[in-house]
Amino acid sequence: MTARKPANLLLVDDDPSLLKLLGMRLTSEGFHVTTAESGQEALRLLAREKIDLVISDLRMDEMDGMALFAEIQKYQPGMPVIILTAHGSIPDAVAATQQGVFSFLTKPVDRDALYKAIDEALSLSSIPAGDDSWREDFVTRSPIMLRLLEQAKMVAQSDVSVLINGQSGTGKEVLAQAIHAASPRAKKAFIAINCGALPEQLLESELFGHAKGAFTGAVSSREGLFQAAEGARCSWTRLAICRSRCR
Template sequence: MRLLIVGTLGGQLTTATKIAMERGASVTHAPGVSQAMKVLRSGQGADLLMVDVNEDIGQLVELTERERIHVPLVACGLGTDARAAVSAIRAGAKEYIPLPPDPELIAAVLAAVTEEREDLIYRDAAMASVIKLAEQVAPSDASVLITGESGSGKEVISRFLHSKSSRADKPFISINCAAIPEHLLESELFGHEKGAFTGAVARRIGKFEEADGGTLMLDEISEMDVRLQAKLLRAIQERVIDRVGGSRPVPVDIRIIATSNRDLGEEVRNGTFREDLLYRLNVVNLKLPALRERPADILELASHFIEIYAKANGTKALPISQEGRQLLLANPWKGNVRELENTMHRAVLLSTGVEIDAASIRMPDGSPITMGAGQQTAARAAYAAEAVSRDMVGRTVADVERDLILDTLDHCLGNRTHAAKILGISIRTLRNKLNLYTKEGVEVAGPGDVRAGSAEA
């Protein structure tokens, strides 16, 4: 977490600085707007600006927007001056923090910037296998290509890789190649010298230099023009970059993570992506399954988002009703995790009872999400499977195995031979297990009988 504090406020921001550093933030100080812009252009970067309300916040917002520097800004002022707070918000600040600073408030602001980026929530085996591979390759400097549908969590996995790497204490810088016009992307990546083109009012350090020592994530790299791909390939191979308008190469030490929601092999065949660049990027491929392909994650993520948005709106985090859970499990989630997050945010706002029920789970326009007969059947089956899985959490394998064997034996009315066939084990193994359970004082059904209190009794 990189925090840039702008202004002085009679020393009160010094106290805020100490609190932020105690919470793990890396803090840089700039006495005014012009110095803050120099810091941002220099490549030191920031994840959050905390600005003295007496500074020209409107000018700072205008300058960062003009130079395409995207960073959230909060204003700070002495006391609870409502007029100053309103003026700061109108000028472009996201929040107003009264000073002297409350340590918990500072912590909450820092958490709001970093929390959603770093959370990794999963339960499904399909996602667990991806995470296991990510953990294996994270300590290396190998380039990683993360593929998957939009909204499936590619940036979250990228940040996870960085956090588990030897570069974790260095910057993690991301750039969306699809969001920046083609003629500006080169400058964003490699930086530029003053006067290199119209609007280049000062030297600007690009994302490669800003990420030096850390990780650079190239989001939706398939959208990059093939001509710029050649310069990117050279930067990755030789570990040097050339600023636009520059006269000498600049060495960089970074780890590259690229993401794409397209099949880059197909893009190579179509001539829109360089094959040699694909080989450089695709040392390891992490293919994220769509949310509909990892159903065990749906309710876990839904509960996670309820916690986040209940806290943000000052309400109690409510449980999801059985009908609501079935509805969530039946939805195809074409927008993946991003769509689920927005849906649960709405549900928190719309819920009026003691649970988040199906009526609260709605489309963006407020219309209800409906299920066909086939979806209802699938939802009930998924809910039952999820309930069984949930009941097993916290139990040992031996306990689960014992219950499975005894329940199967009850189902077979104590017939050892039939039970062994259903369980896929030998009759000898079954008898050994049953003898062990009997010695432990566990009731075992005899031939033609079931245990008292069992489901079959």
């Protein structure tokens, strides 16, 4: 059995039998588990106990998992939350992750998928408390921006693709660099690719590389940006202008 980092987990489910079963499984893995049978009880526990991660059922009476997540974010922005549901769908999962839920898993939960999600969520603490060097380019007291940065820190710990929308000059690439700096791959390269700055006829060659003689002027083989970025993170700007074949 792989030794896991000790952590305090809060499990929330209005089904006592399922709550007890999952609690026993996670306790056997070395986690300290606290349980709540409602969203309101969970909020009371969060107010007085140190919790590192919340795992909540989606469908519950009075306050469902997403409503609980919204309340948690008001008082503890950045607290990782994993949602479990027996009624999951792809649109539900997309909506939940867009709102900042760390992971959305369908019941019956695959053991390995659950433990992987827990380990990744807890890796948020890999950035020491008070170490804000990853976000040094942001100077703000705006509650909205502070929450955005907490979400950026959270998503940085996973391997998901991130879409950053905004007008030109609003700092999309700066935010992308901050996400990279907060990630476990921060020591790897950060490669920014501005698709608008590359001529369409050369874009495919720049991205994927080419062999010597592949086209007129290709006097030698060249490594593409994708190969150069192996193990690193890429930031794409103006991706929409790419032809569908490149996308």
